[in-house]
Amino acid sequence: MASVSGLVHTISAEEAEQVERLTLELCDRYDGPEDEELLTELPVLAAELPLGTRRFLRSFALEDELGYCVIRGHRIDDLRIGDTPPHWRGRPARAPELPEEFLMLLHGALLGEPFGWRTQQDGRLVHDIFPIKGYETEQMGIGSEELLTLHTEDAFHPWRADFLLLGCLRNPKGIASTVSGVPVERLGDAHLDALMRENFVIRPDNSHLAKNNADGDEDSGKFDEISRMLEDDIRVAVLWGDRRNPYIRIDPYFMEVPDEPVAKAAFHAVEELLESGVEDLILEPGDVLVINNHRLAHGRRPFHATHDGRDRWLKRVSVTTDLRKSRSRRGDARARLI
DSSP: OOBSSOEEEEOOHHHHHHHHHHHHHHHHHOSSTTOHHHHHHHHHHHTTSOHHHHHHHHHHHHOTTBOEEEEEOOOOOHHHHOSOOSOSTTOOTTOTTHHHHHHHHHHHHTTSEEEBOTTSGGGOSSEEEOOOTTOTTSSSTTOOSSOEEEEOTTTTSTTOOSEEEEEEEEOTTOOOEEEEOOOGGGSOHHHHHHHTSSOBEEOOOGGGSGGGSTTTTTTGGGGHHHHHHHHOOOOBOSEESOTTSOEEOOOGGGEEOOSOHHHHHHHHHHHHHHHHTOEEEOOOTTOEEEEETTTOEEEEOOOOOOOSSOSOEEEEEEEESOGGGGGGGSSSTTOOBO
16 A cells, blocks of 8 residues: 655755845746746756755656645745735736746646646646635635545546645644545455446546636537536546555545445445544645655645635645647647646
């Protein structure tokens, strides 16, 4: 099974200064996260990150047993980034926290290719994660009052991320992200068989719906596939790969479990194992959390948002190790939005 206990790499003060200088310089050279020249140059630019960081992430990417890691010690200029925004809508491409967005993309380039969804946060490549009024009980990153249940990112989609990056800009109340894996040795053979069969339906989560994207009515065609996935009876396995050490694909809140006693019992067993093994991760400003999206489910503890500009604020980036698999759903070979 994947190790829930991850690795932490803390950069030195000198390395933090080196990274800050690099990301600020990139702000003078590129227009924003979607700049085509930036995306082409990302692997080259990432070579300017500290050697220790590059070796650490390379090791993590190759060590498939590890579920997560944290790179710690980056500087966050609280005055420069300003208040936690009230919404991700209408934010400028060159927002005050642009250096931190570049930082996320640079780390992503050490693992694969950063990508995004045309149906999520209006096609932004780097997402904002903070509480938004009116979404308190939603099962999305912009919720707050309800527990964000353990899930793998974009579990509904065959081209979901291989790695998920969460970068912390602000977390004054110490609100925990959660991670958990499935100790497969604690599953009986019948349950394992059921979970590795294509028995389960996973629907798109609400962040991909037209109503939760500002331009949903202007370009409804891009939501056609999401609409089909909300209706189709496409069944997938919860566990897949090596039977002795399988990968996981799960999002209980948006799943349909077949009306079969063994399948129901197997799914319930997985949920119990995830809950019993959950680990809290309290990210600090400057932390970059990397999650192996095939090894661990993740979530977030509930909290009360104050909407006073001091709420928890993260940045999120999805990374694929194989950009070609989504070629038919991207505008051209260099496009990053599916």
